Amino acid sequence: EPEVTQTPSHQVTQMGQEVILRCVPISNHLYFYWYRQILGQKVEFLVSFYNNEISEKSEIFDDQFSVERPDGSNFTLKIRSTKLEDSAMYFCASHVLAGGPNGELFFGEGSRLTVL
Amino acid sequence: AQSVAQPEDQVNVAEGNPLTVKCTYSVSGNPYLFWYVQYPNRGLQFLLKYITGDNLVKGSYGFEAEFNKSQTSFHLKKPSALVSDSALYFCAVRDIDNTDKLIFGTGTRLQVFP
Numbered sequence: 001e002p003e004v005t006q007t008p009s010h011q012v013t014q015m016g017q018e019v020i021l022r023c024v025p026i027s028n029h030l031y032f033y034w035y036r037q038i039l040g041q042k043v044e045f046l047v048s049f050y051n052n053e054i055s056e057k058s059e060i061f062d063d064q065f066s067v068e069r070p071d072g073s074n075f076t077l078k079i080r081s082t083k084l085e086d087s088a089m090y091f092c093a094s095h096v097l098a099g100g101p102n103g104e105l106f107f108g109e110g111s112r113l114t115v116l
Numbered sequence: 117a118q119s120v121a122q123p124e125d126q127v128n129v130a131e132g133n134p135l136t137v138k139c140t141y142s143v144s145g146n147p148y149l150f151w152y153v154q155y156p157n158r159g160l161q162f163l164l165k166y167i168t169g170d171n172l173v174k175g176s177y178g179f180e181a182e183f184n185k186s187q188t189s190f191h192l193k194k195p196s197a198l199v200s201d202s203a204l205y206f207c208a209v210r211d212i213d214n215t216d217k218l219i220f221g222t223g224t225r226l227q228v229f230p
Contacts, residue, residue, distance in 0.1 A: 004159075031216060033217070033218075035220075041222070042206075042220055042221065042222045042223060043160065043206060043220040043223075044220075045217045045218070045219065045220075048216055048217055050216075055216060056215060056216065056217050091159060091160065093160075093218075095216075104150060104162045104165055105162075105218055106162070107152075107159045107160040107161075108159055109158060109159040110158075110159050
């Protein structure tokens with residue numbers, strides 16, 4: 001069964017450092033998402049991406065965050081200068097067609113980011 | 117704005133007993149409703165969805181959920197709980213008329229005791 005894959009599974013970084021989290025969505029999917037989950041808390045929407053541009057973003061997704069689909073397969077989340085409060089599990093998700101009959105998102109296993 | 121409420125942080129049930137995990141939603145347009153399950157240190161796994169049609173939807177692992185438009189609820193149910201069902205359950209909603217993003221509830225931890 002096709003799946004969304006994420007790397008790294010865990011990254012530890014110093015505050016102020018740049019971090020790039022990588023995702024390979026399911027190959028025929030068209031919409032891509034990043035969500036995050038601070039330990040023990042709810043899953044929060046960060047950003048959605050379609051046709052090589054951001055379609056929606058949350059208040060969390062400020063200027064420190066960016067997304068890119070550099071080569072047609074990878075989908076990356078970059079945090080420019082990490083803060084302690086960026087420590088969380090980051091989930092990538094993909095979806096075939098927005099608003100289509102198959103509404104579910106397919107999630108990766110997550111990348112745990114720890115900022116020291 | 118769309119939102120989802122899961123009023124119970126934790127639900128405890130004995131193995132073999134029926135279980136219910138509650139969810140209510142608020143959207144301005146038509147809702148797509150979902151349940152996801154998260155096992156420890158794992159990602160979110162899709163369980164079931166309501167898009168349209170029959171209000172009772174069946175999903176993976178024997179779970180089902182009932183869409184109730186008048187009560188704006190989408191409770192998750194299973195007739196006979198298993199210890200292996202113990203996990204974190206998230207209800208989610210998409211307001212299909214206004215957005216593509218999925219909004220999650222705060223999650224309910226299900227603990228099934230042998």
